[in-house]
Amino acid sequence: MTSRFEKAKRFRRRLRKYFPRLAVFGKGLSLLYAKRSYLIESGFIASTISHKPIKRDGSPLPWMNYSIISFFEQRLGKGLSLFEYGSGNSTLFFSNLVSSVVSVECDREWYDYVVKTLPENAKLILCDPFDNETYSKIIQQQGKKFDVVIVDAEDRENCLINAQQSLTDSGVMILDDSMGEKWNYVMNYLQEQGFKKLDFEGLKPGRTSNYRTTIFYKNDNCIGI
Numbered sequence: 001m002t003s004r005f006e007k008a009k010r011f012r013r014r015l016r017k018y019f020p021r022l023a024v025f026g027k028g029l030s031l032l033y034a035k036r037s038y039l040i041e042s043g044f045i046a047s048t049i050s051h052k053p054i055k056r057d058g059s060p061l062p063w064m065n066y067s068i069i070s071f072f073e074q075r076l077g078k079g080l081s082l083f084e085y086g087s088g089n090s091t092l093f094f095s096n097l098v099s100s101v102v103s104v105e106c107d108r109e110w111y112d113y114v115v116k117t118l119p120e121n122a123k124l125i126l127c128d129p130f131d132n133e134t135y136s137k138i139i140q141q142q143g144k145k146f147d148v149v150i151v152d153a154e155d156r157e158n159c160l161i162n163a164q165q166s167l168t169d170s171g172v173m174i175l176d177d178s179m180g181e182k183w184n185y186v187m188n189y190l191q192e193q194g195f196k197k198l199d200f201e202g203l204k205p206g207r208t209s210n211y212r213t214t215i216f217y218k219n220d221n222c223i224g225i
Contacts, residue, residue: 048206061205062088063204063205064090064211065212068202075223081144081148083149085136085150087124091118105126136162140166147168147222150174151176173217175216198225
């Protein structure tokens with residue numbers, strides 16, 4: 001005799017066969033409401049509601065894809081110094097993982113907002129938004145070298161090129177939103193300088209498209225790749 005469980009399985013298979021969109025709709029509801037849904041556990045839903053990148057518990061995240069965020073949480077650690085082109089929740093996120101963070105911001109209004117929330121191990125620099133050369137080279141004025149450089153703001157090609165001399169011997173550089181052919185020049189240039197690259201892709205907090213972040217690194221680097 002066919003069990004009730006087997007009948008239910010056959011019924012679900014028929015539904016998927018004849019009403020595939022209904023099955024997709026059901027999966028969509030699960031993503032939105034199931035207790036162990038990735039969208040809930042990752043903070044995607046919370047980020048969508050709040051219009052800012054956060055975890056489920058409200059703690060800050062960078063506006064980068066979840067794959068690279070997870071990698072950062074595993075590989076960054078105290079003892080590392082980080083320079084960031086751009087600022088915001090990412091500054092708070094990185095300050096929890098590394099020893100020191102220096103961020104540069106060119107939007108005065110955003111600077112005034114972010115600077116109020118900075119922890120003791122983070123420094124925020126305001127830069128002239130119309131002076132791209134100063135902006136990309138400001139890392140060279142810090143009197144130190146950095147283990148990690150994040151590029152997620154203005155004039156990204158020049159930021160990557162000019163940050164090289166401010167990297168430690170084991171340092172890495174990271175370009176967010178590295179999709180598309182417009183980055184081919186700087187990627188080829190960095191590879192000619194001896195850098196390898198590793199891409200991470202996936203959803204960002206509150207965003208539904210696929211995004212890419214690229215790490216540029218050499219052998220014996222500070223994050224173990």
